[in-house]
Each structure stands twice: as structure tokens, then as C-alpha cells.
Amino acid sequence: MGANALPELDEFDRQVLHALQYDFAVTERPYREIAAKIGTTEEAVLDRAERLYAKGLIRRLGASLNSRQMGYVSTLVALKVTENSILPVAKVVNAFTGVTHNYLREGEYNMWFTAIASNEENLNAILHSVAASPGVEALLSLPAKRVFKVSVKFPLVAG
Structure with missing residues (x-):
């Protein structure tokens, strides 16, 4: 993919990427919750997230901490x-x-x-x-x- 080329995303890619940004719950099985919302399986969401990460479309998944509040x-x-x-x-x-x-x-x-x-x-x-x-x-x-x-x-x- 060139620097200005848009990635090819199918509808499932879009659903998973959207859900990871907007619907990622802090629960024991967040991918199962995403799967339920978009009508698929937890395994399918995990597999697609791994592939999107491998393609460089997902940079990281994790908490955003307030470093100032923590004294940094x-x-x-x-x-x-x-x-x-x-x-x-x-x-x-x-x-x-x-x-x-x-x-x-x-x-x-x-x-x-x-x-x-x-x-x-x-x-x-x-x-x-x-x-x-x-x-x-x-x-x-x-x-x-x-x-x-x-x-x-x-x-x-x-x-």
C-alpha cells in the first residue's frame, strides 16, 4: 500500500475497526461483546483484528492514561x-x-x-x-x- 493509497476494506473490516474504536468494553471478554453487537463470533472478530493489525491498520489497542494525573x-x-x-x-x-x-x-x-x-x-x-x-x-x-x-x-x- 503506497503512502497515499487508501486500504481496501470490506464491510466486516469496517465493522470491526469501528467497534474497536467505539464499543471496546472493559470486560473479561470484550471481543465477544463486539461480536454480539455486529452479529458474528468472538473468534471471527479476533481473527480479523489480528489481520488488520498485521496490515498496519491497527497501531495499538490499550488504555490511554492521564500521565499528568499520575505525576508524570x-x-x-x-x-x-x-x-x-x-x-x-x-x-x-x-x-x-x-x-x-x-x-x-x-x-x-x-x-x-x-x-x-x-x-x-x-x-x-x-x-x-x-x-x-x-x-x-x-x-x-x-x-x-x-x-x-x-x-x-x-x-x-x-x-
């Missing part, structure tokens, strides 16, 4: 990285377990990532380590002043 600190980081250092710097950034996103952008600051840590000291250690990486010319730490959380869901079935 985070920041968005913008890096100015030399072109020939992109991959080595990405490896350094991605080695930290607190990095949740890392992506390239056009412009002077061409690599951006988010980092979460248990306290300011640990977050600063990540930032200092990244800043010291060969090829990093500048680092901007942009912690959120106010959070506006949005729920991103993709409606895939009518109604």
Missing part, C-alpha cells in the same frame, strides 16, 4: 538535525522508553518527538542526552501550558 511530566521537543544524522539521532531518541512519538517535518526544526518521564530530572536527562548526540544542532523543549485533549476516531460504518 512531558514535553514536545523540536530538534534541528543535520540531514546525514537523521537516522542515528532517531535511534537515540527512540531508545528512550518515555518517547511516545517521533517524526520528521520540513523546516529548520526537522525532527519532533514527545517525551514523558517520572519527574523533571529524568526528563532533563533525556533532553540532555539527545542534545549531546552528534548531528543535533539545536533542541527546543516545548512543554504544554494547557492541554486540550481530543478523541480521534474514524467512523467507518453508517450511523
